[in-house]
Amino acid sequence: MFFAVISIFPEMFCAISDYGVVGRALKNQQATLQLINPRDFTNDNYRRIDERPFGGGPGMVMMAQPLEKAILYAKELALAAGCDVAGGGCPVVYLSPQGRTLTESMVADMPKLDGMILLCGRYEGIDERLLQRYVELEISIGDYVLTGGELPAMVLMDSVIRRLPAVMSDEASAQQDSFVDGLLDCPHYTKPLDFHGDMVPEVLLSGHHANIAKWRFLQQVKRTQLRRPDLWRAFVPTKQQAKWLKDLESLD
Numbered sequence: 246m247f248f249a250v251i252s253i254f255p256e257m258f259c260a261i262s263d264y265g266v267v268g269r270a271l272k273n274q275q276a277t278l279q280l281i282n283p284r285d286f287t288n289d290n291y292r293r294i295d296e297r298p299f300g301g302g303p304g305m306v307m308m309a310q311p312l313e314k315a316i317l318y319a320k321e322l323a324l325a326a327g328c329d330v331a332g333g334g335c336p337v338v339y340l341s342p343q344g345r346t347l348t349e350s351m352v353a354d355m356p357k358l359d360g361m362i363l364l365c366g367r368y369e370g371i372d373e374r375l376l377q378r379y380v381e382l383e384i385s386i387g388d389y390v391l392t393g394g395e396l397p398a399m400v401l402m403d404s405v406i407r408r409l410p411a412v413m414s415d416e417a418s419a420q421q422d423s424f425v426d427g428l429l430d431c432p433h434y435t436k437p438l439d440f441h442g443d444m445v446p447e448v449l450l451s452g453h454h455a456n457i458a459k460w461r462f463l464q465q466v467k468r469t470q471l472r473r474p475d476l477w478r479a480f481v482p483t484k485q486q487a488k489w490l491k492d493l494e495s496l497d
């Protein structure tokens with residue numbers, strides 16, 4: 246999967262390119278990351294990418310022209326990488342608090358794309374005319390304000406790349422993640438057996454895989470009912486899960 250990031254701070258992206266599952270995926274070329282600095286597309290000696298806002302007010306606004314040239318260059322790279330740019334296979338995505346809040350179900354659909362061009366804003370924002378002309382999808386990572394779009398872009402790429410086929414070391418672990426089956430994750434335990442007198446639940450030491458699966462699911466249910474009643478209300482159990490839930494009701 247092809248990713249191009251347009252940012253005045255490309256160095257920030259070593260945080261995902263140099264570490265962990267995503268770093269390995271990029272190293273193994275299971276995903277590619279092109280970093281594009283709009284300053285390289287300016288015409289003046291000061292490499293200006295921002296200007297004071299028309300109408301006055303605080304701060305600076307990112308200018309349309311350098312970003313337009315950076316986007317057009319990113320589209321060229323996407324085409325060269327085999328992306329169906331004209332067919333919507335590699336949308337321009339703008340990270341901003343005004344966007345649609347990112348959810349796991351949105352992330353689940355993204356590996357179907359050939360790629361994404363991620364536009365990272367700074368300052369007070371980006372000239373609206375650039376956004377209207379080029380942005381196909383606006384995404385927020387949550388209702389809080391950061392200093393720029395770089396961290397949201399890394400959050401988005403991390404959540405998508407980890408779901409690419411063969412990236413997750415164990416497909417099952419991806420399925421057990423929170424939200425993937427619509428529930429929060431179950432508790433996890435490892436060595437030592439005794440941690441300040443807190444022991445590991447017996448069922449996890451039993452080797453009885455069916456009982457372990459049932460216990461983990463019921464733990465997910467309890468945790469979701471307690472912490473995210475909104476997710477619990479929307480949850481639709483499988484046949485097997487519905488049987489286990491009957492046992493939970495009989496326990497209550």
Ligand SMILES: Nc1nonc1C(=O)N1CCN(Cc2ccccn2)CC1
Binds near residue numbers: 366386
């Ligand atoms: N929350 C978020 N989820 O995605 N992005 C954010 C986020 O807070 N930011 C900070 C402001 N940046 C620049 C900006 C300023 C004003 C209007 C639009 N853009 C974008 C990225």
